[in-house]
Amino acid sequence: MGSFGMLAKRALLTDTPVMVQIQELMRGVKDYVSLAQGVVYWQPPKQALEKVQQLVWEPVISRYGADEGLPELREALLKKLQQENNLHRSSVMVTAGANQAFVNIVLTLCDAGDSVVMFAPYYFNSYMSFQMTGVTDILVGPGDPKTLHPDADWLERTLKDTKPTPKLVTVVNPGNPSGTYIPQPLLQRISDLCRDAGCWLVVDNTYEYFMYDGLKHVCLEADHIVNIFSFSKAYGMMGWRVGYVSDVMFDKNFKCFGQEKSSLCFCFA
Numbered sequence: 221m222g223s224f225g226m227l228a229k230r231a232l233l234t235d236t237p238v239m240v241q242i243q244e245l246m247r248g249v250k251d252y253v254s255l256a257q258g259v260v261y262w263q264p265p266k267q268a269l270e271k272v273q274q275l276v277w278e279p280v281i282s283r284y285g286a287d288e289g290l291p292e293l294r295e296a297l298l299k300k301l302q303q304e305n306n307l308h309r310s311s312v313m314v315t316a317g318a319n320q321a322f323v324n325i326v327l328t329l330c331d332a333g334d335s336v337v338m339f340a341p342y343y344f345n346s347y348m349s350f351q352m353t354g355v356t357d358i359l360v361g362p363g364d365p366k367t368l369h370p371d372a373d374w375l376e377r378t379l380k381d382t383k384p385t386p387k388l389v390t391v392v393n394p395g396n397p398s399g400t401y402i403p404q405p406l407l408q409r410i411s412d413l414c415r416d417a418g419c420w421l422v423v424d425n426t427y428e429y430f431m432y433d434g435l436k437h438v439c440l441e442a443d444h445i446v447n448i449f450s451f452s453k454a455y456g457m458m459g460w461r462v463g464y465v466s467d468v469m470f471d472k473n474f475k476c477f478g479q480e481k482s483s484l485c486f487c488f489a
Contacts, residue, residue, distance in 0.1 A: 234351040238344050258397075262456045289314025289464070297449075297464055305428075305439040307447065310466040318426050318450035318463035322390075323349045325446055325465065329420055330355050334387040337378060339363050339370040343396045343424065359386060368398040372409050379417040388420035389413075394427040394437075401431065404438045415444050426450040426463075443468050 242256040263269070275281050288294060294312050301307040315321040322345070330336065332354035338346060339361045350358050359378060362371045370391055379385060391410065394401045402410075407423075414421040421440075425447055428437045439447055447466040451457040 230352055230354050230356075233356070234348050235344065237348065259458065260453055260456050264456045264460070268455070268457075287313075301466055305425075305437075305447075305466075307439055307441045307466055309468045310441055310447070311468075313465045313467075315463045315465060317452065317461040318424060318448050319345050319349070320461075321448045321463045321465045322346055322422070322424065323353065325388075325422055325448075326350060326353050326355060329446075330387050333357065335359055335382060335384075337361060337375065337386045337389040339391060341368065341395070341398050343392050346390055346392075346424070363398070368395065368400040369402055369406055370410060372406060372413065375410060376413050379413055379419065385417050386419050388422055390422040390424070392424040392426065394430055396424075396427065399427075399430070401435055401437070404440075407438070407440060411440050411442060411445060415442065420444055420446060422446045422448065424448045426453055429454040439466075441468060 239254075239256045242254050246252050246254060289312070293314055297312045297314070301310060301312065315324060326349050330350075330353065334355055335357040336350055336355055337359045340363055342360065347358060350356070359382070361374045361378065363369060364371060375389065379389075389410065391402060391407075393407065411421050421442075421444055423439070423445065425437070425439060426449065428439075428449065430453070431437050441447075445468070449464050449466065451460065451462040
């Protein structure tokens with residue numbers, strides 16, 4: 221059997237990241253272009269780079285910080301959420317990237333055996349997060365063949381017919397890998413369906429600034445909605461690992477979110 225046979229089943233059953241699969245496929249091959257991962261070409265803002273040079277010398281930076289993130293950063297993020305995202309009742313917790321935020325949410329809201337909903341084409345890391353946390357009843361809904369928008373009619377039927385009701389529905393807006401933006405009326409309908417069914421809606425807003433053709437990104441706020449944001453793409457901070465969770469029920473849910481965060485990562489942004 222060897223040591224491989226001693227690994228957790230949930231780890232063995234978790235898909236291999238598509239980037240790793242492509243890397244293995246292209247090993248030794250010349251003159252190829254991988255479309256497996258989108259990485260921005262720009263550096264972080266000059267102000268951020270200069271500020272980091274100053275901060276690294278402050279002793280407090282190397283000490284344990286508040287589980288919910290640096291107070292100054294959280295205060296700035298709350299202003300951003302209010303001014304840019306029209307989220308006025310939500311609180312915020314900083315995480316080590318948006319992916320850790322999603323894993324924290326899954327660990328906090330879902331139990332092994334729960335069903336969850338996502339839409340094709342889906343973000344592979346979200347699917348893997350479900351797998352690695354023991355949530356294997358993953359219902360994948362269709363996207364519109366032309367727009368790739370989530371099929372709300374399918375979602376309505378699924379939430380009605382699936383017993384027990386799926387614990388959460390998740391979408392990425394704009395989509396990864398589709399890039400398509402879910403219009404506000406459709407996002408609102410998805411939200412209403414989740415609210416009426418008694419399940420959570422988790423919206424990943426990592427690409428909130430990647431809007432074109434005069435479209436404006438919109439967030440929704442309600443007791444059943446959890447919003448995720450990231451610094452990785454818009455600010456070119458992929459390796460910095462900084463994301464954050466926005467939640468109306470934060471004061472009630474923070475203890476659980478914080479427990480999962482503390483268990484997963486001891487280096488807080």
